[in-house]
Amino acid sequence: MTDHRRNHAVKDPSGDEDSGVRPPSGELTFDPSEPLARLRRELATGPDGLSAREAARRLAVHGPNEVRRKARASFPGELAAQLVHPLALLLWAAAVLAFVADLAVLGWAILAVVVVNAGFALLQERQAERAVETLARYLPERALAVRDGRALTVEARDLVPGDVIVLEEGDKVPADARVTEGGLEVDLSMLTGESVPAERTEAAGLLGAPLLDEPNLVFSGTTCVEGQGRAVVFATGDRTELGRIAALSQRTRREESPLERQVKKVAWLIAAVATGMGAVFLVLGVAVGLPLTDSLMFAIGLLVANVPEGLLPTITLALAVGVRALARQGALVKRLSAVETLGSTSVICTDKTGTLTRNRMRLHTLWTAGHGTDEGPWARELVHAGALCTTVTRDADGDLHGDPTESALVAGAADHGVPVDLDRRDAERRALFRFDPRLRLMSVVQEDRASGRPRILVKGAPEAVLAAVLPGPDREAARSATQRMAEGGIRVLAVAAREPAAGEPLPVRRQEAETGLSLLGLIGLYDPPRTGVAEAVGRCHEAGVRVHVVTGDNGATAAAIAREVGIGVPRLEVVSASESLRDDELDRLLVEDDAEIVFARSSPETKLKVADTLRAHGRIVAMTGDGVNDAPALHRAHIGVAMGRSGTDVAREAAAMVLTDDDFATIVTAIESGRRVYDNVRKFIVYIFAHATPEIVPFLVFALSAGAVPLPLTVLQILAIDLGTETLPALALGRERSEPGIMRRPPRPQHQSVISRDMLVRSWGYLGLVSAVLVLSGFFYVLWRAGWQPGDATSAGSPLHHAYVTATTATFAGIVTCQVGTAFAARTDHAALRDIGLLSNRLLLLGIAFELVFTAALVYTPPLQEIFGTAALPWDVVVLIAAFPLLVWGTDELRRARRAARAGDPLTRRSRQ
Template sequence: MTDRASGRTAAEPSTTPAPALPFDPSEPLSRLRRELATGPDGLSAREAARRLAVHGPNEVRRKARSSFARELVGQLVHPLALLLWAAAALAFVAGLGVLGWAILAVIGINAAFALLQERQAERAVETLARYLPEHALAVRDGRPLTVEARDLVPGDVIVLEEGDKVPADARVTEGGVEVDLSMLTGESVPAERMAAAGLLGAPLLEEPNLVFSGTTCVEGQARAVVFATGDHTELGRIAALSQRTRREASPLERQVKKVAWLIAGVATGMGAVFLVLGVAVGLPVTDSLMFAIGLLVANVPEGLLPTITLALAVGVRALAREGALVKRLSAVETLGSTNVICTDKTGTLTRNRMRLRALWTAGHGAEPGPWAQELVRASALCTTVTRDDDGELHGDPTEAALVTGAADHGVPVDVGRREAARRRLFRFDPRLRLMSVVQDDEATGGLRIVAKGAPEAVLARVRPGSATDAARSAADELAQGGTRVLAVAARDLPPGAEPPSRRQDAEAGLTLLGLVGLYDPPRPEVAEAVRRCHEAGVRVHIVTGDRGATAAAVAREVGIGVPHLHVVAASESLGDDELDRLLVEGDAEIVFARSSPETKLKVADTLRAHGRIVAMTGDGVNDAPALHRAHIGVAMGRSGTDVAREAATMVLTDDDFATIVTAVESGRRVYDNVRKFIVYIFAHATPEIVPFLVFALSAGAVPLPLTVLQILAIDLGTETLPALALGRERSEPGIMQRPPRPRHQGVISRDMLIRSWGYLGLVSAALVMVGYFYVLWRAGWQPGDPTGTGSPLHHAYVTATTATFAGIVTCQVGTAFAARTDHAALRDIGVFSNPLLLAGIAFELAFTAALVYVPALQDLFGTAALPLDVVLLIATFPVLVWGTDELRRARRRRQRPSAARSVLAVSVPPWSRRKGG
């Protein structure tokens, strides 16, 4: 079998092959019938039954599901899950049963989410089956017979009529139909399919005599012979591609694993070090072990994943309000790191609503006047669209645009009166490439024949001297502008004449009225969205099944490809080397026209192979494999197919490209917020560690400034709510003016560690130790003085440890405000703009007050009531922590504005820069 028969080019990679067709549908019809052992009268019922046993049912088959138990075990031994298992075990060892059970619940929830995601591809394949009709009209034993579509076999002759779904891939042998192929090609204009010879070298989907399973006949009538069923159809091939592509972990999911291991390593190291130090300074082994376990449990990030999940969930809810439904939480963050968007044209960049854009009349060109009104009225009369009770037009979108255009030009056509005045209707014939009507003409009292269709078809039927040369030039010019061009011509019959038939050359001897140019206009908000993409360093490519000239016109109108746009008219012919050159080495934005499922998949694979984070939009069945393969698959909610929506990770409820840009901004905000609460959590490690270093380095001369239960109260009680609230922070100014972050950049950077451990942490540790020593020295303590139970200084020691505990909590407040911004001043985002953070701070202060002043809790946590002067001292800690970090950020903003501008200029590619921008 040839490559052409499979719909693939020799240059396409072997990793995504189309299933081999048993029969070559492009060969001459007589030879195809011989190979299929069939004829015009179809198969006998017995032969059909035999072939059904050989070829199997005509349905999309799904690969066998893997064992549920195996998938569950795989999720439970995930690296982060193993870390959480260890944390739960330590919690139970330390006697913290509630914490242990909570961690086990987190493990279960995480595993359930992951299992649901793994089933996503299987759901997409199951949805493909809905596109197959339940029944088909097949010719068996020489007569038409309604059979179940799943029982069709190669060699069956099927009958197709207007409104039918095509039940299998077939070659038209008689008649002609117009078929909506948008689910496979993405092209909005119906395609003509007729009994004709094939085109040499044409891709399978562009063969003029082939129809494909799952598509819909919108006009005409035909017979066709089935050459492929089940998995060998285009629909089956797409199902195979969808099952072959699998989702990979998002950048955030990979980074979370690294963060979890880093924190676990630090926590384990801290526990081991303090176990040794505790024994070395003379602490009882049981006390040292208890302290080490408490320190380890307190620092294991059991709350990290829930906190990240909440931040992502907030992003999901925000996007839902903007018109984007995200099916996988991590997709929100992935969008934030996206640096390439591959978008469809129809319905995403455009409205998917054809509009009458241009007119050309014989002798008057584009000049308005009564001749232009006559042209648009005649074109609207030559339509078959209907209007419902609500006034909505139904039918071919091109014809609906003609009716609407006539009203816009002041010559509305009443659909009901049009039908009443119609004497004959000659439907669109794919072989003739035109349609015509015979209408009563109120002006002359006679009849008028109006024809419309492809310019070359209509111009061949007009009378000599009808400006045909000028019309051809005008048609070429309109087509270059991205419009669909139709020619309209008419012939008047004298009063009393009988309506002619098509066989009587009703469509001959016409007079050219002119040309109409129809256009699917871009959405008004897309140009601004594209500009924002370019400012953010995001490249935008168009991957469409439409014509190159049409897509290029839309691209230029919305600003894609400014200043360089490259149009690939025949995307099927692209090899890997050429894709590398275009997508990686070149500096232009690209229009990939006439794209097949493999083309989209190859584009996504090429970009991924070179480290790009790819968002791919799609609405058709043909888009499902690429939507799976891209980092972010974005499906259309209104115009999209169920298969695309199942395959995608995000669904646009408004089908609007601008919503993708909003999602990119939301993703960047979520990523920033993840980093903010990691800074917040890390900053408290230093003030928790320093007191024990002081204890260890003083060889016990300085008593322990903090107890294990107080550490747990901080890390599991006071710290949690503010950390969660930081996941709700608004975007910092300029978030969409910076380039996408490098793929290799981790969630944790060196600057973050310096800021959290070395700056915020050290300031907090110093303040905490000041409060601790202030209470002891006020009571007359000297290094080495006993502070144990029964000693004169014991109450002062308990008060001092309480001051340490309360001081760390108040430093957390200052850290929370400082962590809200990475570069900007706090006033730029608003001091009170995060009410959840304010509520979280109020809770932790109330919780701390309860531990300090409620007698029952004092006995449990080893605290004592703080005097007023100590409270006033500790109350200054939040301002000092936040204030010192605010000064640090202000100094950095003054020192690095020119450096930031130069980095941005280098990071933003040349194609994203604009004049005046």
């Protein structure tokens, strides 16, 4: 991470030449790594803090110390957005035409459809972005500040740059500050992801070190786990690290998913076609002599018949079903459209620890100096010394609490027959120098049980410990052993010891303790891969999904784990210091090369850069993360995946999906589910669009005959089909099981439309045309049986009126029965129906049963007959339309069989659609 604060010159605003300092203005930021005296001078403060009056003035300039929330859209605004969707606009137009034509009942029915659709979509999709609010909860409500030379409890939001604050064990840090007195152990895991507390003292800064690694800085929202000290505040509110992350999270707004964009495109296409057809045939109707009322009725009918009123709620319901299914499998999806986006994922960027591995460190290998063995008394001495050099504790139930690495050392000592009594360990301890992330060392002065004399024990990173070991052949041998172990995916610690000479005083500074050491050996710790990860990675490769690892771990260790689980096909490349990579280097690694990458020693900013690069080249990215600082990258990725067990609240709020089991394999399961949902969306689009043809053709027959053929279908009957009989079967198609080979297809291109040319040909040209011919045959059969001739009157009061009502009812019922055949046909695209089971979708069977009962109610119930203009059907008409499902489905099966015979491999053909 680079230091984003720059130093600014300041002057005294009062004009006092002697003071040489100026209280900071709201536009200034400060370099906290500069010498303390200079920082205090620029902040115009001292050891006794600010006066209350000065603090009040600065509060007016800088504003409160709080993370500002971005104003969210109002409920009326969000509702209005749903009401101006292209399909909704088309229905608004149809409603206006209905009222103009004095068809108030129809107009109100269409308006009800608009409102129900908008409300349903709003309730399903409204997911508040709470990441910034969650960040704000990390800040304490009160803080102990030094004002007018006295320590006072003040509201944390009233802190200003220049305030001196007092920090103790258990306190949350209220602002970014520089430690000026004492020493603290601070839990920075929310910012860095590191579980080991960091030591913070009044030490001088490190030249060129990242801000979070500075040994004298504490940050807003982190927690003091031990120690006591004072610090001077240099940044508050939005200028803190927490505020910077909040700003990034708000700038990286959520973009529409591919499905959302495609549905909008399709909606505009449908709107254009419907409007054009309505206008053309309105003019045509007038030209052929139809009354204006009939022409308007005709135009409204075309609009309503063209608009798939049930499309939006059906898609929303299908995605909701996918969300519930994934929740049962360990993936909580927070945004409905994310389910479909998962299906188009082409790249997964994953953490290592806890996602690919179990996050259960255990002692794996020992190497002893001078012996190289992992057995015998030397090995027991090594593991016992390592366990003594720990700070973990044991609770009343006997469980270990503390750093997982140290817990593994204590458990490993017990496994080797040299258990450590933690209470006795602490009682015999004479000095403790906690782990320093800069030095990568920890040391203790422990009383030796056998001799009663003190003994210095040191553990840490091999390179750091070996630098403090006396020269000898063991050092080179240890370096070689360290490399071999790291290449095997093992985390390596070195342990060394020294016994002070007789009369030598005990060390009071760590520099005195950590020198002149004798190497005891190396301890290898191993966090094994999760069960099923290797299989999941293999499924990713079959599905054409690349997997990259972005981790803060050592490159050799991360690469070994990656290879063990199968990452690195066709080859693996390891990149360290990833945050220094230029854009052109990232382009080459991620796009031009065919390797899978391990980004080692990575910061959260690396994740953001990787996500941006992949997005810029059209890849659909799933990115895992668990820390607060991961929130911008989780926002930026198409699918942000947070850890449910080990992740922070902020990461979970920023992500689109939360893994309740932290398991990589669950991501792959979610991708398969996303592909299945997308396929099923296409299936019920085929189902819904297939009914546009038999709904439109009757109006064309009416218009082209200049009214000689009466309208075979009323507008209210169309609404009964689109909103009543159609919805449940369409929803049931959203529950279809995956077709064979779904994870052997490459990810679909980002630009691929949810509606393809083949789908339209199948919907309108095969299923729709067959259905239209069948339903018109039923309509004309009823009229001709009653003696009707073209041009005969069928209006109310005429002899043929009852026959006409019966004929329109036959059309309505015929479309419903054709729906049944279309539903079975739409269940598969290439596979035969027998391959997935004729009766395997029980919800579809229930949906079909419902639409048949609903249709029977409209046809045979007198109150509904009066509303929808229906009449009871005679038995011969019922027998006729009962054959429609088999004819529709059978025609599509023949088409599918011919295509399969011509195409060869159906999976290959399907992947191109």
